[in-house]
Amino acid sequence: MKTIVIIGGGAGGISTANHLSYKLREKIEANDVKIVLIDPSRFHYYQPGFLEIPFGLMGQEETYREMNEVLAKGITFLQEKAIKIDLENRNVTTEKGQVKYDYLVIATGARYDxxxxxxxxxxxxxxxxxxxxxxxxxxxxxxxxxxxxxxxxxxxxxxxxxxxxxxxxxxxxxxxxxxxxxxxxxxxxxxxxxxxxxxxxxxxxxxxxxxxxxxxxxxxxxxxxxxxxxxxxxxxxxxxxxxxxxxxxHRGSELIANSGFGDQFDWISVDKFSLNIIGHEDAYAIGDATNLQLSKSGSVADGEAIIVSDRIAQEIDGLSPYSLYDGSGGALMITGIGMASMISSNYTMAPMFMPESYAFYWLKLIYNKVYWNMTAKAVLTGVSK
Incomplete structure (x- = not known):
């Protein structure tokens, strides 16, 4: 059995787990693959909503859900704090024990210093x-x-x-x-x-x-x-x-500091296209945890989660991983009550600011509502409970 361990804490953990559960669902059902999500929190937070709470655009209860509500079928959730990662021996130490892996995805987000x-x-x-x-x-x-x-x-x-x-x-x-x-x-x-x-x-x-x-x-x-x-x-x-x-x-996770493979600010060095941790083809890092010169945003983490889940699934299927991340990211930017714009970019395109409009503002408010059933559950790729 192949074990895929995802260490959460940021937006990409849930997304990676759900994408992988869809792509490998037959192998999971046959007990050939096991997906483990390690995260100390019992809740998943929609962090963009935190900005909107002070202005009355979103209620606090709308910004979080129980992990089990958004995790797809077939994922083992360990509500534990990861303490150290041993990349050489493919091992994660948590507060409760050891978890061995064949593939690792680090999506720990950033911490506030x-x-x-x-x-x-x-x-x-x-x-x-x-x-x-x-x-x-x-x-x-x-x-x-x-x-x-x-x-x-x-x-x-x-x-x-x-x-x-x-x-x-x-x-x-x-x-x-x-x-x-x-x-x-x-x-x-x-x-x-x-x-x-x-x-x-x-x-x-x-x-x-x-x-x-x-x-x-x-x-x-x-x-x-x-x-x-x-x-x-x-x-x-x-x-x-x-x-x-x-x-x-901001700086990288305390877990990365304890594990000794981050830079001076505890960010993880990864290949910008494959998202492999440098020197480790069986380990990936995504989202805010990396040192990539990209926006630290949920859209980037979700885009990276899709590529990483593709690459792991391709390798488990006996293929040489071929999916590559192109740096795509975007955000709906509120420019006032009733107005918003869209910003998008990738590795070859500078950030583009689309003219602000009432339509973008309402798209932002709508996305706040559908995030849980669209992005968090990765429903666009067929994931379901």
Whole structure:
């Protein structure tokens, strides 16, 4: 029997498991293949929804489901924390024991390294966890006057357009409450642009001008001075704030740090096309866990999950794996209440920003609802309970 172990924690774990269960369902039924998902959480979270909770666009209960509700038939779910991976001996150590594998897929996502920016825990708010999103919603509902800074603490971070979306949503929230004359919104970014792509950055800056949102670019956050309520950059520039909504510093999983094969920030080096961990044809990494220069987003993780599940299935079927990832990814980016755009890119195409429209906004809201039965369950490839 071939054992495929998937270590979850990010968006790609569920997707990979479900795609593999479909492609190998006959071999699973014949006990020739076993798929094991290891994840410490009993819930799967729809993380894009965390941004929308503070603005009333999504309810907190809509952003998570029990793992067993979204896992396809034939998958063994171990609700355990993986502690160490031995790539040479094909072994995963969990808090409860050892799990041997023939193929490994690491989809652990990213972790938040709050200690990387002094004062972040005490001085900043964000929407990158369910609890922090709920806290931010409470604070925004009570905020009637002052300066809100929306910024990125460091690169890389999950969902590249999210800080832009937050700035636009803040503008429309306070516009609807007739408080724009009392609230100043400032956007900071650690690059000389408002977005990693200059074309999209130029569009965003024009939209800022139309909304009178200020921007402070190339602002590399050094610390948050919670006494004076100031953001301090690495070159000494300071920005006064009443509410700081900042992306937390990101780095790779603690599991990768413990296993010793990540880079200095615990990201995993993979081949950009095969997604194999460098030097290991029986092991893959996808999504936020890798060091690929791609958007850390659910669409990228899902696209990579399809390729990895194809390659493993091809090899188990006796073929030389031939499916290759082309870097495709995309996102529906909210540009305000009632408006959104679509961003898409791949290895050979720079990010493309499609004109904002009411239709894209509603497509975003619809996708929030159908995610559980379309993407999470990989229903488009025939996966079912």
């Amino acid at each position: 709050y200690s990387a920016v002094p004062g972040f825990t005490e001085g900043a708010d964000h929407f990158y966890t369910l609890e922090d999103s709920k806290t931010l919603k409470t604070k925004l509902n009570k905020f009637n006057e002052g300066t809100i800074v929306v910024g990125v603490s460091s690169m890389p971070y999950k969902c590249t357009p999210a800080p832009l979306e937050a700035a636009f949503l803040l503008h429309d929230m306070f516009k609807s409450r007739r408080l724009l004359d009392k609230v100043k919104i400032i956007y900071t970014y650690p690059m000389p642009m408002a977005f990693p792509d200059k074309g999209i950055s130029d569009i965003a800056l024009r939209m800022f001008d139309q909304r009178k949102i200020e921007s402070n670019l190339d602002f590399k956050v050094k610390l948050l001075d919670t006494k004076s309520k100031e953001l301090v950059s690495s070159n000494g520039t300071k920005i006064q704030y009443d509410l700081a909504i900042m992306t937390p510093p």
